[in-house]
Amino acid sequence: MTKLWGGRFTKTAEEWVDAFGASIGFDQALVDEDIEGSLAHVTMLGKCGILPAEEVEQIKSGLNILREKAKKGELEFSVSEEDIHLNLEKMLIDEIGPVGGKLHTGRSRNDQVATDMHLYLRNNTKEIMSAVKKLQEALYTQATKHVETLIPGYTHLQRAQPVSFAHHLLAYFWMLERDYGRYEDSFKRLNISPLGAGALAGTTFPIDRAYAAELLGFDDIYHNSLDAVSDRDFIVEFLSASSMLMMHLSRLCEELILWSTQEFQFIEMDDSFATGSSIMPQKKNPDMAELIRGKTGRVYGNLFSLLTTLKGLPLAYNKDMQEDKEGMFDTVETVKGSLNIFAGMIETMTVNTDKMEKAVHQDFSNATELADYLATKGMPFRQAHEVVGKLVLVAIQKGVFLLDLPFSDYQEASDLFEENIFDVLHPKTVVARRNSAGGTGFDQVKKALEKAEHALTFSSKA
Numbered sequence: 049m050t051k052l053w054g055g056r057f058t059k060t061a062e063e064w065v066d067a068f069g070a071s072i073g074f075d076q077a078l079v080d081e082d083i084e085g086s087l088a089h090v091t092m093l094g095k096c097g098i099l100p101a102e103e104v105e106q107i108k109s110g111l112n113i114l115r116e117k118a119k120k121g122e123l124e125f126s127v128s129e130e131d132i133h134l135n136l137e138k139m140l141i142d143e144i145g146p147v148g149g150k151l152h153t154g155r156s157r158n159d160q161v162a163t164d165m166h167l168y169l170r171n172n173t174k175e176i177m178s179a180v181k182k183l184q185e186a187l188y189t190q191a192t193k194h195v196e197t198l199i200p201g202y203t204h205l206q207r208a209q210p211v212s213f214a215h216h217l218l219a220y221f222w223m224l225e226r227d228y229g230r231y232e233d234s235f236k237r238l239n240i241s242p243l244g245a246g247a248l249a250g251t252t253f254p255i256d257r258a259y260a261a262e263l264l265g266f267d268d269i270y271h272n273s274l275d276a277v278s279d280r281d282f283i284v285e286f287l288s289a290s291s292m293l294m295m296h297l298s299r300l301c302e303e304l305i306l307w308s309t310q311e312f313q314f315i316e317m318d319d320s321f322a323t324g325s326s327i328m329p330q331k332k333n334p335d336m337a338e339l340i341r342g343k344t345g346r347v348y349g350n351l352f353s354l355l356t357t358l359k360g361l362p363l364a365y366n367k368d369m370q371e372d373k374e375g376m377f378d379t380v381e382t383v384k385g386s387l388n389i390f391a392g393m394i395e396t397m398t399v400n401t402d403k404m405e406k407a408v409h410q411d412f413s414n415a416t417e418l419a420d421y422l423a424t425k426g427m428p429f430r431q432a433h434e435v436v437g438k439l440v441l442v443a444i445q446k447g448v449f450l451l452d453l454p455f456s457d458y459q460e461a462s463d464l465f466e467e468n469i470f471d472v473l474h475p476k477t478v479v480a481r482r483n484s485a486g487g488t489g490f491d492q493v494k495k496a497l498e499k500a501e502h503a504l505t506f507s508s509k510a
Contacts, residue, residue, distance in 0.1 A: 072125045074374050075132045079123065081167040082132050083115045085160060085243060088263040090151055092244075096256050098154060103147050110144035111151075132164070133157045154255045156247035158277040158365040163243040165376070167264065169286055170238055172380045173231050179387035180228045180293070181507055184221050186394040188500050191217040195493050197401050198408045198475050199314065207411040210475045211488040213404065218496050223296040225503055230289040238282045241266040245276035248364035278364040280354065280372050287351040287375065290383050294344040297386055301337040304393065308334050313403045318396035321389065336393060340386045347382055350375030408475040412440050414450055417478045418469070425464045435461050 087108060094104035114136060117123050129135040134157075140148035191214035201211040241261035244251065250273045257269045270276035307314035317334050325331035357371050415436050422432035439461050443453055451473050458465040471477060483489035486496070 070127045071131045078164040081164040085163045092260040154253040159245040183391045186391045187221045199404045207413045210408040215488040227293040240268045242276035245273040294347045298341045298344040301341040316398040321393045
């Protein structure tokens with residue numbers, strides 16, 4: 049079969065060669081965007097007098113027929129037509145006759161595919177941003193229930209200081225807020241149009257690129273035709289923001305997995321987001337959290353794959369750039385799926401407050417409070433640190449915790465200790481007193497919840 053571009057060729061490739069070079073197996077995902085871009089392009093050709101009105105209407109009618117068939121899953125794509133662009137052009141010609149071949153006037157597949165990907169990422173980035181907010185809402189809702197629920201805070205995965213569970217959850221809320229901001233900021237570079245840049249040098253036809261861009265809802269056009277067809281920065285930026293987001297999700301997954309173990313028992317995952325074992329009847333595995341943690345590597349891989357593909361390419365378009373799509377499609381589906389699953393996990397998890405309360409009473413995470421206590425009474429902090437360290441050692445040797453030591457041990461360590469030390473050491477007091485801006489003190493957490501609510505309200509109106 050003769051290719052739409054085959055006039056200069058005397059041979060055709062064997063089928064297996066065609067199959068290796070074809071992208072239709074994955075870029076058919078761009079069918080809606082390709083038709084949308086073509087409708088804008090042909091409308092612009094009519095406005096500029098490049099095509100007569102009756103031919104424009106014929107082409108638009110044919111494209112709308114293809115769009116309806118696409119919605120119904122009635123389009124049959126062929127490897128012999130290589131990609132989504134040639135497949136649709138062939139279908140259009142079959143639908144309305146040779147006039148369909150005029151659609152490609154004033155453009156190239158190079159600017160066509162770039163336009164498609166801008167449209168695709170714009171639509172999906174909006175969906176991802178909405179899903180980020182849904183997850184933030186789930187974290188916020190859980191946090192409002194657990195302002196005074198205490199959980200051990202860790203450094204080096206060792207008990208450090210007790211914190212409000214709401215404070216811990218809100219840490220991820222603000223990570224996600226920055227992720228949202230990265231996607232939002234990327235729109236300045238994503239929402240520009242390469243359509244009409246041609247293969248690399250523009251076109252001799254008197255097209256109106258700004259008008260086509262306006263029809264497609266773009267804020268601007270690329271102002272250099274070479275840049276327009278060779279730029280994939282917008283995809284790299286999307287993959288980078290997605291990698292950062294997945295890293296944050298993976299960190300929280302790790303904590304959910306730990307917290308749901310028999311050793312921690314801080315939370316229990318809802319049955320909807322867990323699975324069992326084929327051999328061990330008692331098992332309840334946090335598979336969805338583990339999968340999201342695992343899928344993070346896929347997203348990282350897609351980022352590094354595209355960076356590596358682009359690093360040695362001269363201007364303008366090269367066939368290597370066909371490798372820009374599969375990783376983009378995969379990342380979009382991975383991120384959307386992960387966010388939707390995550391929101392459900394957070395909304396439905398059971399928080400075992402009694403286990404958390406017991407944990408903060410059975411460790412030495414209130415030790416810093418002792419050092420601060422002595423420092424407020426005039427002892428240099430470094431000396432106070434040493435005094436408390438020795439008290440911890442005494443408690444360990446006696447097999448008790450700081451609240452269980454007799455007051456005589458405190459008196460022996462320093463005459464600055466008074467009997468109110470046991471009130472100071474109580475975990476709720478320890479947390480409540482940490483009232484510096486952004487701290488885990490209950491008053492600060494309540495202020496943080498107000499800020500989080502404002503962030504959710506503001507973004508919903510944006």
